[in-house]
Amino acid sequence: MTVYFSDGQFTKREELTISIDDRGYYFGDGVYEVIKVYGGELYTAKEHIDRLFQSAAKIKMTIPYADVQIMEIARELVKANNILTGHIYLQITRGSAPRLHQFPDPSVQPVVTAYAVNNPRPLEGMENGVPVKSVEDVRWLRCDIKSLNLLGNVLAKQEAYEAGCVEALLHREGVVTEGSASNMFGIKNGTVYTHPATNLILNGITRQVVLGLCKDLCIPVVEQSFTLDEACEMDEFILTSTTSEVTPVISIDGRPIGSGVPGIITKKLQEAFALQIPSFIAGE
Missing domain, CATH: 3.20.10.10 (D-amino Acid Aminotransferase, subunit A, domain 2)
Known part of the structure; x- marks a missing residue:
């Protein structure tokens, strides 16, 4: 069973849902990172997570987790999916709201999703x-x-x-x-x-x-x-x-x-x- 992270919890793929009103779907309004895994260990994860927060700041979006929490999510995905050589995909969108170009109300929470896959070295x-x-x-x-x-x-x-x-x-x-x-x-x-x-x-x-x-x-x-x-x-x-x-x-x-x-x-x-x-x- 592949384990994903979405909406604050770890879940199976078939149970994962994304709203049609998600701003990532409408506008590509979000940021992402890909972290490599070698031998079951994250590689340059801090650098990738730091850049994730930098990208979010550049589009005036606040990630609803601290960097240490994002790191722990990534590590848990590696462990839960038994990844040896592969990568983690992390994505944060500005959240789910009616389709208007301007930012939604501040009460709308960004949506964080992530998954891990095996991927051999090229x-x-x-x-x-x-x-x-x-x-x-x-x-x-x-x-x-x-x-x-x-x-x-x-x-x-x-x-x-x-x-x-x-x-x-x-x-x-x-x-x-x-x-x-x-x-x-x-x-x-x-x-x-x-x-x-x-x-x-x-x-x-x-x-x-x-x-x-x-x-x-x-x-x-x-x-x-x-x-x-x-x-x-x-x-x-x-x-x-x-x-x-x-x-x-x-x-x-x-x-x-x-x-x-x-x-x-x-x-x-x-x-x-x-x-x-x-x-x-x-x-x-």
Whole structure:
């Protein structure tokens, strides 16, 4: 039996109900987070939960739980669902109220839901690399908020999928921002380049981990935007996310990156990342 969290209690899926008046359903009026689980342990959970509260504050929404309570909910879902390698999905909407664009009365309580699923590490993509497709970034200008408004991301991902690619490489008038569900890094002459953490990208938790690993490994980093043409001329290229970890990009729009195989710095970052995973077992 899969255990979910909804409306203040743990419940079975078939007993879970969401009101048709939920503002997440009407407007995408809410925020979310995905926390990875390795070896039955939450990974970078504090960082994800902190960002959840930051996103909520940016849309003027108060989460009806303290951060320690959210952490305990996540841990209980891992335990109740016997998750070894997987992830937790957390979502908070502004609550259930008649469909009006302005915020509802303050008495309306936000709705918190969460679940846990098994999800293996993407070992094949990490080992062999993946192709990506460039797509114009036409999303709104507050991509720093991890909100439920993901239609632009969905359309970009679908365009990449239909082209036989794993991810969309988003760009605004030729300047690379991020992926539809990931952050992007180019590597040239031993230096790592990535778009700065502005309102145009989500400052991914895995992105932050990788930047920390670069510092530990004495790999130079430049947080500076670069063009799509420059991306195609990189020696190596990687995408990062909670579920993708550190995945090499071997081609952009069919053009091979470097020699068309994962590079040396990419492998160094993958190895360093793997050492941080709780209960990591080589060759899982």
